[in-house]
Amino acid sequence: MANVLLTQQCVRSCPYCFAKKHMADSEPDDILTWDNMIYIADLMESSNEMGLSLLGGEPTLHPQFVDFVMYLLERRFHVNVFTSGILSEKMFNEAERALSAVSPDRFSFVCNVNNPDKSPFSELENVRRFLKAFGHLTTPGFNIYKPDFNLDFILQYINEYGLHRHIRLGIASPIPGQHNVYVPINKMKDMAKQIVSYLPILERLKIKAGFDCGFPMCIFNEEEIGKLYKHNSGRLSFGCGPAIDIGPDMTVWGCFPLSNIHKKSLYEFNSVHEIRDYYRNLHQKVRTEVAGIFDECDDCVYREEMLCMGGCLAHSYNHFLKEANVRFKEIYQ
Amino acid sequence: MREHILVCPFDESLLSRLHDESLVVIAPNFEQIPHVYHTAMQRSNRVICVVVYSKGSLAAVPFHESWKGIPIAIYAGEMGPFKEFMMRLPLIRDLNIRIFLNSDKKENFTALHIISSLHINCGLEFGESDFDWEALNDLMTYALYGKVHHGVMEPFQFIASRYNPERLTDFGTVYFNNPNIYLHIDKDENIAISRKDLQKGNFIAKGLNELNDIKKNKKFEEALHEWQNFFLQNNTCAFCPSWRVCMGKFTDTIERNPGCQKFFADLMEATDHFLASEHKKREREVWQL
Amino acid sequence: MATIIFKPTEKCNSNCIYCDVVVRKKPKTMSYELLELIFKNIDEYLKSIPQERIQLIWHGGEPLLLGEEYFQKAIELQEKHCRDTKHRIDHAIQSNLTLMNEKFLGLFRQLGINQVGTSFDPIAGVRGPGAERDSVSYNSRFFKGLNLLEKHNFGWGFIYVVTKKSLARPLDIFYYLTNMKLSGGFMLNPVLIYGEDRENIGITTEEYADFLGAIFPEWWKHRNRFPQVNPFKMFVENIIEKKKTVGCEDTGRCAYGHVYIGPSGEASQCGRAGDWEIISYGNINERSLIDIMKDKQREQFIERNDILMNGECKGCPWWEFCHGGCPLDSYIKYKDFKHRTNRCEGKKLFLEKYFFPITGIRF
Numbered sequence: 001m002a003n004v005l006l007t008q009q010c011v012r013s014c015p016y017c018f019a020k021k022h023m024a025d026s027e028p029d030d031i032l033t034w035d036n037m038i039y040i041a042d043l044m045e046s047s048n049e050m051g052l053s054l055l056g057g058e059p060t061l062h063p064q065f066v067d068f069v070m071y072l073l074e075r076r077f078h079v080n081v082f083t084s085g086i087l088s089e090k091m092f093n094e095a096e097r098a099l100s101a102v103s104p105d106r107f108s109f110v111c112n113v114n115n116p117d118k119s120p121f122s123e124l125e126n127v128r129r130f131l132k133a134f135g136h137l138t139t140p141g142f143n144i145y146k147p148d149f150n151l152d153f154i155l156q157y158i159n160e161y162g163l164h165r166h167i168r169l170g171i172a173s174p175i176p177g178q179h180n181v182y183v184p185i186n187k188m189k190d191m192a193k194q195i196v197s198y199l200p201i202l203e204r205l206k207i208k209a210g211f212d213c214g215f216p217m218c219i220f221n222e223e224e225i226g227k228l229y230k231h232n233s234g235r236l237s238f239g240c241g242p243a244i245d246i247g248p249d250m251t252v253w254g255c256f257p258l259s260n261i262h263k264k265s266l267y268e269f270n271s272v273h274e275i276r277d278y279y280r281n282l283h284q285k286v287r288t289e290v291a292g293i294f295d296e297c298d299d300c301v302y303r304e305e306m307l308c309m310g311g312c313l314a315h316s317y318n319h320f321l322k323e324a325n326v327r328f329k330e331i332y333q
Numbered sequence: 334m335r336e337h338i339l340v341c342p343f344d345e346s347l348l349s350r351l352h353d354e355s356l357v358v359i360a361p362n363f364e365q366i367p368h369v370y371h372t373a374m375q376r377s378n379r380v381i382c383v384v385v386y387s388k389g390s391l392a393a394v395p396f397h398e399s400w401k402g403i404p405i406a407i408y409a410g411e412m413g414p415f416k417e418f419m420m421r422l423p424l425i426r427d428l429n430i431r432i433f434l435n436s437d438k439k440e441n442f443t444a445l446h447i448i449s450s451l452h453i454n455c456g457l458e459f460g461e462s463d464f465d466w467e468a469l470n471d472l473m474t475y476a477l478y479g480k481v482h483h484g485v486m487e488p489f490q491f492i493a494s495r496y497n498p499e500r501l502t503d504f505g506t507v508y509f510n511n512p513n514i515y516l517h518i519d520k521d522e523n524i525a526i527s528r529k530d531l532q533k534g535n536f537i538a539k540g541l542n543e544l545n546d547i548k549k550n551k552k553f554e555e556a557l558h559e560w561q562n563f564f565l566q567n568n569t570c571a572f573c574p575s576w577r578v579c580m581g582k583f584t585d586t587i588e589r590n591p592g593c594q595k596f597f598a599d600l601m602e603a604t605d606h607f608l609a610s611e612h613k614k615r616e617r618e619v620w621q622l
Numbered sequence: 623m624a625t626i627i628f629k630p631t632e633k634c635n636s637n638c639i640y641c642d643v644v645v646r647k648k649p650k651t652m653s654y655e656l657l658e659l660i661f662k663n664i665d666e667y668l669k670s671i672p673q674e675r676i677q678l679i680w681h682g683g684e685p686l687l688l689g690e691e692y693f694q695k696a697i698e699l700q701e702k703h704c705r706d707t708k709h710r711i712d713h714a715i716q717s718n719l720t721l722m723n724e725k726f727l728g729l730f731r732q733l734g735i736n737q738v739g740t741s742f743d744p745i746a747g748v749r750g751p752g753a754e755r756d757s758v759s760y761n762s763r764f765f766k767g768l769n770l771l772e773k774h775n776f777g778w779g780f781i782y783v784v785t786k787k788s789l790a791r792p793l794d795i796f797y798y799l800t801n802m803k804l805s806g807g808f809m810l811n812p813v814l815i816y817g818e819d820r821e822n823i824g825i826t827t828e829e830y831a832d833f834l835g836a837i838f839p840e841w842w843k844h845r846n847r848f849p850q851v852n853p854f855k856m857f858v859e860n861i862i863e864k865k866k867t868v869g870c871e872d873t874g875r876c877a878y879g880h881v882y883i884g885p886s887g888e889a890s891q892c893g894r895a896g897d898w899e900i901i902s903y904g905n906i907n908e909r910s911l912i913d914i915m916k917d918k919q920r921e922q923f924i925e926r927n928d929i930l931m932n933g934e935c936k937g938c939p940w941w942e943f944c945h946g947g948c949p950l951d952s953y954i955k956y957k958d959f960k961h962r963t964n965r966c967e968g969k970k971l972f973l974e975k976y977f978f979p980i981t982g983i984r985f
């Protein structure tokens with residue numbers, strides 16, 4: 001599955017946002033055109049990849065957001081939209097009319113929610129309106145950017161708005177060379193404890209928590225891994241990319257935190273597999289230099305067996321930027 | 334049956350005088366399409382297609398179940414609101430239809446891209462205004478090099494599939510403007526070689542009986558060989574490497590809007606690619622040009 | 623097959639800039655009596671060589687100026703005098719098409735002609751009647767003639783003569799000609815000048831090679847679009863495909879295969895030799911065609927092969943499809959036939975500078 005950015009503009013200013021630099025550098029009218037959307041759809045279809053995610057910035061800011069979704073659905077794609085849930089009145093009405101009745105098999109939202117205590121009232125109202133209309137299509141997402149996070153409000157959202165009984169947990173990653181808020185490596189075990197502390201209530205409420213990429217396995221002790229394993233019915237992954245992101249200007253990169261590194265033109269590739277292979281090879285080369293975010297990753301048997309990828313590659317890149325340029329040159333491009 | 338296909342307006346009196354002909358009938362409006370078709374089919378006539386010329390948007394076209402099975406060409410001014418077009422898509426897919434949008438509107442290039450990608454056969458009608466040759470080139474590239482199956486787009490498909498190095502490829506055929514194949518006739522039985530000529534009063538003959546010996550008609554013969562004037566006048570187009578697939582159709586605008594030569598050269602390359610690839614797309618049966 | 627370049631008239635309705643015939647002050651036309659004698663001789667010749675065929679190429683001037691009656695007469699004379707051999711006579715014709723009509727075409731069909739050779743030039747002032755060479759009206763009539771040919775399913779091919787006027791726009795000319803006749807079917811021949819270059823249209827063999835070289839990359843890239851363009855097609859056939867399809871000037875075998883007969887019955891080696899009045903085989907009024915075809919002077923063309931193979935052309939890699947070129951080219955420069963063509967350097971230049979690098983062929 002590839003991620004397609006409809007726009008670089010956003011409605012929020014999340015402290016952990018690893019797309020901040022990208023958005024700051026973009027033009028307001030830098031939005032995906034129809035012709036480029038068709039090109040991307042053709043590329044996906046010819047690569048036999050019939051699922052894609054629309055994101056941003058805030059994808060619903062794109063004036064043709066609903067049209068694009070309808071178009072992609074008509075072309076038999078499964079469409080997933082990453083959104084803040086904060087839509088303009090006009091867009092909300094349009095989306096509700098056109099999309100609320102679409103089957104969850106074909107269409108879904110991941111609504112990345114922030115703690116209500118830290119959100120302005122108008123934002124909250126927007127999010128609630130969104131969840132009320134689209135809750136049946138929506139998985140809540142949460143980006144952890146400090147170890148003492150709180151998921152209680154999400155549980156409430158799930159119950160109140162009938163969201164999918166699944167929480168998509170992401171870990172805020174550093175943008176190499178930039179300043180954003182993220183969980184430092186030495187605080188990850190604390191974060192892990194906090195995650196595990198929620199498992200009992202999640203199980204009581206029959207809600208699953210799943211990990212996005214970038215979580216290293218060894219921040220959890222053996223007992224915690226066992227609990228997570230049971231919680232996820234044996235499906236546990238500590239992977240790291242590459243996630244293919246396609247920008248509105250038809251550039252492509254290997255994942256958002258690394259969006260300034262090794263950016264290529266989409267037209268250089270003939271298929272999605274080619275893109276994935278390209279970045280996989282590149283990331284592998286980086287991992288050859290630095291296996292993972294901990295020193296122990298170098299000798300870790302679970303990393304060698306690919307049970308864990310050694311955490312987010314962005315941490316490794318951050319590592320390189322602080323040292324002299326002694327490694328192979330592609331790392332620094 | 335006559336060699337030529339007659340392009341005529343829907344006039345019941347005229348149609349009553351046509352027997353055993355191949356016809357392209359111009360319907361006055363969308364609502365009358367079935368009536369036009371069935372009326373024209375009487376008296377052993379074969380209806381190649383029913384055409385409706387409209388300046389309105391495609392989204393406003395009242396597509397109808399009763400159009401199923403009727404070969405139709407629609408000329409519209411624009412696509413209109415996408416959502417409204419999408420609502421009509423399931424029915425459009427069931428129709429034997431080709432949709433043309435005009436090049437006068439820049440947005441129509443993207444609209445055709447969308448329509449074709451949704452597996453609807455479509456085409457670009459060249460309008461009166463200058464257009465962007467690069468945009469046309471992009472559309473042609475999609476039409477002929479597209480990665481995945483999509484609706485056929487004219488006139489590119491016609492040129493690529495009918496191209497024969499031994500003959501001229503006249504894409505005017507797509508718009509029923511090819512005197513080798515089509516003759517235009519009005520309700521007064523005035524005959525012309527193109528719709529424009531008919532509208533302007535440039536007739537080559539009058540009367541249905543003239544059709545029987547049209548090949549002996551001097552004006553008709555001159556029309557067939559009109560392309561030679563480019564050579565006699567040493568027109569720029571006669572020296573163009575892509576003459577064979579253009580035949581000087583843009584000679585009037587070449588000075589103020591150059592770009593045709595490059596476009597048609599790229600089209601010739603695309604045609605070579607198209608022919609060489611041996612890629613047979615299975616299309617729905619659409620009425621043939 | 624023996625080839626007769628048959629010139630029953632020197633009259634012409636055009637004043638083409640490169641023509642050697644048109645400059646003649648008193649153009650002659652063959653009488654019916656002589657025409658009859660020709661057919662008698664053809665019959666005698668064919669009966670003397672049972673398997674032989676004759677290609678009779680009607681030439682001029684402009685042969686259509688003879689009028690329809692003349693061709694009708696030819697048909698009758700052939701019927702009368704070649705009853706048993708007419709099936710071994712292949713007629714062909716070169717015409718500027720400006721006088722073509724349906725009656726002529728009907729007569730041609732009776733002679734077994736189903737295609738016409740012609741010439742054309744898009745550059746103004748090269749072909750056309752009068753001192754100014756009015757190519758506008760001329761070309762208009764040319765196209766009318768062309769349309770008639772196509773209407774009646776006659777094939778046609780043409781020669782384009784490359785002159786100094788052509789050199790500035792080789793690709794333009796190529797595209798024009800291929801647009802006129804889509805798959806090709808024409809030859810790009812250099813202008814050949816014997817004596818004074820009155821109109822200043824002569825080109826060197828190097829200029830001709832460069833003219834071809836400017837076109838060749840485009841032809842090679844898209845040869846599927848216009849396969850019938852010579853000399854490119856001929857080079858490809860002979861060098862790459864190893865066929866032997868060179869023209870008469872390169873076969874080395876024109877000695878006994880060609881003859882020219884002019885309007886007064888004068889005989890020479892070929893059309894060019896006749897126009898330039900080089901070498902005479904006498905007159906058919908006094909000699910039979912059989913004797914003309916066996917004229918001892920022809921031996922020098924045989925000897926020429928040996929002379930060149932052991933001399934100027936010894937070791938030349940192109941011998942097999944050149945044979946020293948046309949003997950008349952040698953005559954232009956040396957006033958004898960014992961030398962190789964004066965176009966040798968130009969041919970080599972084209973091959974080495976353009977043909978091999980562009981095709982990637984290693985000879």
